[in-house]
Amino acid sequence: MKYIKYILTLIVTISFFSCGYYSLSGTNIREDVKSFQVNYFQNTAAQIEPGVDRDFTLALQDLIQNQTNLELVNSNGDLVYEGEITEYRISPTTATANNTAAQNRLSVSVRVRFYNKKAEDDDFEKNFSFFYDYEGGSLLSGSIKDTALAEIFERITQDIFNASLAKW
Numbered sequence: 001m002k003y004i005k006y007i008l009t010l011i012v013t014i015s016f017f018s019c020g021y022y023s024l025s026g027t028n029i030r031e032d033v034k035s036f037q038v039n040y041f042q043n044t045a046a047q048i049e050p051g052v053d054r055d056f057t058l059a060l061q062d063l064i065q066n067q068t069n070l071e072l073v074n075s076n077g078d079l080v081y082e083g084e085i086t087e088y089r090i091s092p093t094t095a096t097a098n099n100t101a102a103q104n105r106l107s108v109s110v111r112v113r114f115y116n117k118k119a120e121d122d123d124f125e126k127n128f129s130f131f132y133d134y135e136g137g138s139l140l141s142g143s144i145k146d147t148a149l150a151e152i153f154e155r156i157t158q159d160i161f162n163a164s165l166a167k168w
Contacts, residue, residue, distance in 0.1 A: 027068060027165045033118050036070045037077030041110065045088040052149065053085055056110065059153040063161055079164070083112040086127070090140060093133060101136030108152045114164045126163060130155040 038061045043053040060081060065072055070079070087109035092101035109129035116122040132148035134140065140148065 028167045029165055030118050033078040034071060035073045035077045036064055036079040037073050039082035041083055041085055043085040045085055047088050049088050052088060056085060056153055060157045063157040067161060078117050080115040081112060083110055086111050103133050103136050105131050105133050106140060106148045107131040110156055112160055128156045128159045
C-alpha cells in the first residue's frame with residue numbers, strides 16, 4: 001500500500017512536467033515561445049477619451065509581463081496582440097423619481113487579434129468588454145474615472161490573457 005502512494009505521486013509529477021506546456025501560474029505556453037508584442041490599441045469608439053488607448057495598451061503589456069517570463073519586444077514577437085478599443089460609452093442604468101440617473105455605467109469594449117507564430121491554431125479575433133457602475137450624481141472624472149478604468153482594464157486584460165495563454 002505504501003508503494004502505491006509513491007507510484008501515484010510519481011505518475012502525477014511526470015504528467016505535470018512531461019509535456020512542457022503547463023506552468024503553476026495557469027498558463028499554457030509552449031517552451032519555444034520566448035517573446036510577445038502588444039501593438040498600439042487605437043481608440044475607434046464613437047466617444048473618444050484621451051489617453052485610454054495608451055493606458056489600455058500599457059495595462060495589457062504589464063499584465064503579460066507580470067504573469068509570464070516572456071520578453072516584451074517591439075517587433076517580431078512570438079505572440080502578437082493587436083486591435084482597437086471599439087466602445088467607450090457612458091449610459092444611465094437606473095433612474096430616480098425625478099427622471100435623473102441614479103446610477104451610470106461606463107462600458108468599454110476591445111476587439112483583439114491574437115497571433116501565435118509558433119502555433120497558428122491558437123490565433124483568434126475576439127471582442128472583450130466590461131463595465132463599471134458609479135453614482136448618477138457624480139461626474140466621470142478624477143479618482144472615479146481612474147478607479148473605473150483600472151477595474152475595467154484589469155478584467156478585460158485578464159480575460160484576454162486567459163483566452164490566449166491559459167486557454168480558458
